[in-house]
Amino acid sequence: MTNNKLSDLQKKAKEIRRTVLSMIVGAKASHIASSYSVVDLLVYLYDYVLRIDPKNPQDPDRDRFILSKGWGVSALYAILAKKGFFEQRLLEAYCRDGSKMIGISTRNGIPGIEATTGSMGHGLPIGVGMALAAKLKKQKNRIFVIISDGECDEGSTWEAILQAGHHKLENLVVIIDYNKWQSFGRIKDILDLEPFSRKWQAFKWAALEIDGHNFKKIDRAFSKIPLVKNKPTVIIAHTIKGKGVSVLQDRNEWHYRTPTEKEIKIAKEELSL
């Protein structure tokens, strides 16, 4: 990856985090840290991986992207707006009365939102259905699903993992936002997922672990997909919940709280270019 490309991505990620901050603060909303956790991955996906035309978001041959961890949707909205799927000013309606910009990814006519998620363990089964459909129709498009680590507690997630491996869905790519937190505490204390990568491999997936904030590592990972022929790909992205702002990082309260004036000031300073 060239230095130009790297600094451009880093700049964009900061910009998206600033937009998310103003959306969250404006609506006194929650889940800022869940969004920050996936910003870098989303910025990269929409710039370099996903073949989705903002001018033709219903093109049957488009790649499909599902944010199964739908509570991180503020980051997705910010990126979709930046990419031109809809007008930037719509972001101001985030979580406001009567707005379609709901705080969980909801399929309600907003361009670029493919599935209603947020109830955990829904996104991956839908993605498996889309991958099967693409195979049946002999389409070249690919299906990308970002799931959370907490979602890997759900039985329906593992049913879908079993299914995708069995059907050799190499057009399916799962990215796990492995920030090590679930709603009530640390993953390893509540319901440990390790050995995580080996579990997926045992279910006939090709797995790769990366630093989900390191654009060089992200770039290298996505240049290789599908990792193995005839296997679905999982990229286990080690991330930090709240990544990008010191006071928000790796603290579970940011699944729920809205930043105070003081914290907003710190965030703005750290996110300035």
Next chain:
Amino acid sequence: MRTAFLETLVGLMRSHEDIITLTADMGFSVFEHIQKEFPTRFINTGVTEQSTVGIATGLALSGFKVYFYAQAPFATMRCFEQIRLDVAYNHVNVKIIGVAAGFSSNQLGISHFALEDVGLMRLLPNMTIFTPGDPIEAEWATKRAYIVDGPVYIRLTKSDSPVVHVNKPTFRVSRGIKISKGNDISLFVSGSLLPMAQEIVSSLQRKNIHAALISMPTIKPIDREIILKEAKKTGKVITLEEHSIIGGLGSIVAEIIAEEGKTVKFHRFGVPDKFTSVTGSPEYLLQYNGLSVARITKSILNLLKN
């Protein structure tokens, strides 16, 4: 009923390439020929009802019409939240086929009974519900489900149910079918107890009571008009179903009549609000729950007296 469904489904799959059939590992000795004829459009997803509903949704969002086949308790209850959020909310073409509803799996007990399925499906916006009462109604429901734009639940019961409609009636979604005329009392039935309802009508006839019999193969959207017309005409309304008395046909008819402010004599015959923890033949289990021709006839005669 199941045979009628399967034969109709094969015909539909032959003429419509956009149909995919998913089964959650159900259909031993009945689905093999479909699997053979449509190796790519028939998928056994294994015992995975929850994710299968999600997969069905993904296929439907990609343009397919999906028939999802499983035993009624598992097709509707195990994956209710997936049906709500994935299928009903998205208004997608997923047709849920619940087989062996009611007490059909008579020997297997509570795990395999489905007496709450209609009530649950009815709660969901966008859902169309068919409860066929004989093979002719099952064939219609299967075909109609393909045409309905959006989610459908078809409730199938025993595989060997007799043909009631000797002359094929004109079916329409949301239309009750009048099977016999009568001015004394109106009997509404949905699903598997249609043959029992016919016997009840004959047994009332012998007591010189003339009952109108109306089959309700569509539970949602319901035929409001025929319910109100009968309520006005006879002033005595009875419902019959192999389902909990809560949430099914009886509840629907009661809601409509009450909202319209009609004063009628009214009684719901269905499975009482308690679990059945015994086994036996389907007839035994129905009788155990107060559902037999003799007992219902007697109750109706009492109702008419008071």
